[in-house]
Amino acid sequence: MPFQVVPATGAVLQQVLDDTFSLWNDGLSRDNYGKAWAAQLKTPWGSTHLDRVALVDGPHVVSSAKRYDLSLRLDGRNRRCLGIGAVFTAPAYRGRGGGRELLTRMLEAAVAEGQEFAMLFSEIAPAFYERLDFVPVPLAEWTIEVDQKRGGAPAMLVRSGDDRDLHNIVEMSAKRAEGARLALDRSEDFVKFGISRKRLLSGFSPAATRDTEFLVVEEGHQAVAYLVCTSIDGRWIIEEAGDRDPAGARLGAMLQVMLARTPGERLPEIRAWWPHALVPPQLRVAASTSTQEVLMIRPLKDRMLPLPPLAAEEVVYWHADYF
Numbered sequence: 001m002p003f004q005v006v007p008a009t010g011a012v013l014q015q016v017l018d019d020t021f022s023l024w025n026d027g028l029s030r031d032n033y034g035k036a037w038a039a040q041l042k043t044p045w046g047s048t049h050l051d052r053v054a055l056v057d058g059p060h061v062v063s064s065a066k067r068y069d070l071s072l073r074l075d076g077r078n079r080r081c082l083g084i085g086a087v088f089t090a091p092a093y094r095g096r097g098g099g100r101e102l103l104t105r106m107l108e109a110a111v112a113e114g115q116e117f118a119m120l121f122s123e124i125a126p127a128f129y130e131r132l133d134f135v136p137v138p139l140a141e142w143t144i145e146v147d148q149k150r151g152g153a154p155a156m157l158v159r160s161g162d163d164r165d166l167h168n169i170v171e172m173s174a175k176r177a178e179g180a181r182l183a184l185d186r187s188e189d190f191v192k193f194g195i196s197r198k199r200l201l202s203g204f205s206p207a208a209t210r211d212t213e214f215l216v217v218e219e220g221h222q223a224v225a226y227l228v229c230t231s232i233d234g235r236w237i238i239e240e241a242g243d244r245d246p247a248g249a250r251l252g253a254m255l256q257v258m259l260a261r262t263p264g265e266r267l268p269e270i271r272a273w274w275p276h277a278l279v280p281p282q283l284r285v286a287a288s289t290s291t292q293e294v295l296m297i298r299p300l301k302d303r304m305l306p307l308p309p310l311a312a313e314e315v316v317y318w319h320a321d322y323f
Ligand SMILES: CC(C)(COP(=O)(O)OP(=O)(O)OC[C@H]1O[C@@H](n2cnc3c(N)ncnc32)[C@H](O)[C@@H]1OP(=O)(O)O)[C@@H](O)C(=O)NCCC(=O)NCCS
Pocket: 023, 063, 086, 087, 088, 089, 090, 093, 094, 095, 096, 097, 098, 099, 100, 101, 121, 122, 123, 124, 125, 126, 127, 128
């Protein structure tokens, strides 16, 4: 009997979670790894844009992957895009074409559903995906240094962000994406999903190992700058950020406020997949490297569709949206 593609639910899902746990647990227990996945599917965006599929050989799970239904803004047009994550083949089936077959069938289904592009992050040598016509997209990770303001933190009110801020965040995201050739088109539900996912991971992690903060600066009852930051072992990852002011001065001041909260502590290493055009005056880019996970893309519908090579400066892609 040929291998079949099925939704990864019930016993198939449990097998997939057991198989993938050791690789992608992010420090969670096996129980919380399953709970974090289930909770993502209960969010408004996750319930309609995210699932997992498996290639099965009778009762055996051969390969599995996550599917995200994304909206991609590419060269000024919004396109539906299949996001592929967590591609995995059970060790006993490796090297027998399962991974390739699952991906091929997912790409065929995506075409049938009207998706125009597929994207993934490769954690392995990209050749496996290049054989399926994916090409790398350059993406830079910056290490950032913040100018410590002398005489204390800037006098600025920074509060926790919440749902009422989402529309301002979407506006800031869209404005920032306007200048890019490749960016995600981020809806309120999608932004909320991203923040929930990070908070879930922090909440399900062992106490005091990981923390996610969502902070905003408000003016006239509107969020005018915001920042989502995860801290792990003295390192900060800016998941996403924005500032109505193109120069980003409030964003830089927010980071100064955050650092001033713990003056005695060693300064954290701060990293971000920061848009090249946004460098607040208080920040200095201490190092820039390619991201460890290689973003790759391919057109689906029209294989001849030209996709002129992209430069890292032309891409806006926040770490929050890494999948
Ligand atoms: C990568 C993976 C999904 C491939 O699954 P598979 O069913 O063995 O793949 P296929 O049989 O269709 O294809 C095998 C090809 O994948 C390549 N491949 C396997 N692991 C690889 C790796 N770590 N890096 C690069 N290529 C790899 C093999 O070289 C082989 O190429 P060949 O056909 O030229 O010999 C599987 O090895 C796996 O689950 N690895 C652990 C999880 C992982 O790293 N997933 C990728 C996340 S981006």
